[in-house]
Amino acid sequence: MKWVPKQKLDQMSAGGVHQGVVLAITPYQYLSLEELMEQTKSQPFFVLLDHIEDPHNFGSILRTADASGVDGVIIPKHRACGITPTVVKTSTGAVEYVPIARVTNLTQAVTKLKEKGFWIFGTDIDGTSYQNWDASGAIGLIIGNEGHGMNTALKKQVDEMLTVPMTGHVQSLNASVASGILMYEAFVKRNE
Template identity: 60%
Template sequence: MKTNKPYPKKRDNDFNSQRSQKNNGGKPKRRPMPEKRAPKPVETENTEEQTDFVIGKHASIETLKAPDATTKVNKIFLQDGLKADFVHDVLKLAKEKRLVIQNVPKNKLDLLSDRQNHQGIILAIAPFEYATIDDIFAKAAAKDEPPFILILDNLEDPHNLGSIMRTADAVGVHGIIIPKHRAVGLTSTVAKTSTGAIEHVPVARVTNLTQEIKKLKERGLWIFGTDMAGADYRQWDATGPIGLIIGNEGKGLSPIIKKEVDQTLTIPMVGHVQSLNASVAAGVLMYQAYNSRQPLAPKV
């Protein structure tokens, strides 16, 4: 009776090679030809989706009004039978720019928006484009204003980024800089939360945020950041060319970034909760900068 015995363990390459030649008349045993496999796809640097979405009426209207809407918008998805006030504006803009409108049932929009509040309209667009640092400086120069740049240190929540962009547009920030890795980028959620500000605030994405901050300082910017031990933000003089750094939602400014800051600021709090949401803190500081840069005219 035959029994299944485990194969003996291999000792070393020389021994196994000699045994193989002995069992095959001095010839090494041929291995079977490996099966042919399909070649792996070549990876490129751009692994982002080739299509993105703008969700909701405010963000959609601002996108359709943008000068590059003709090339940026691939299709307009409009809910069947929608009788909202903004539909007339959408139809007018689509006709002017010769954009394709597709009427679809509500459940189609629910699926495309991942159950977000789409308000009956979604735009299919090309991936969001990022600006360059020079674009941001050019925007400040075109307005004849000293640069006011917001720098986000590894922000992760798209809702925070969208809210920050909305406030940035309101106070006249010339542009935002975000890191390329380990941080949220421009997405449909950001676009919807910004309610159209994404079309007006340039966002530059850089590989090394620390090196970029050093370059900004060489170009004349004073860099400010947040810290519990910083100066009271109400005493902040934000006139001139400035960069304001907002830290990560949970960790704040990273130590390597904090070393590049010219002055740290703090927001005093007297309540029981001694921290603010990143977008709220950014809003408070941006409006203080606005007050400093756009002071009230003295009463006559």
């Protein structure tokens, strides 16, 4: 613990409200895909985030992943949100419990998962209703970008597309809401 002038605390907190206390920590240590696969059980459930950009969505997804028993989250290194103070705060600490792997290329990561026997599921407006999803075994669930959905190359690799049926005028859900519905469906089906 160090006592420092108020100006130093103001600088460290980028002008935020610090109430006289600031904690400095080392940067988040991501896992590699190989490290993630080594530390999980034999039938893992991974969530792959296809270029999620909003830190509030990412934090909410991590919070739900922790609550629903997801074994790991996989994110790309570029053009996507990483672990930030906003993600940590929104996740309410789940970032400390959900293993996160960061990969250079999600398409290559999916190929490696499939080589290890994973079934890969994508999310789209057109697909099988999530209620009919067979979520058993080693599975990966891809959640698409908030504005563009899933990358075309990733869509070609999925074993099955899942959808959440909707009757309203808006034909898409927030990424964290859609992922929450699907993670809990998998949780229920994997624990029946």
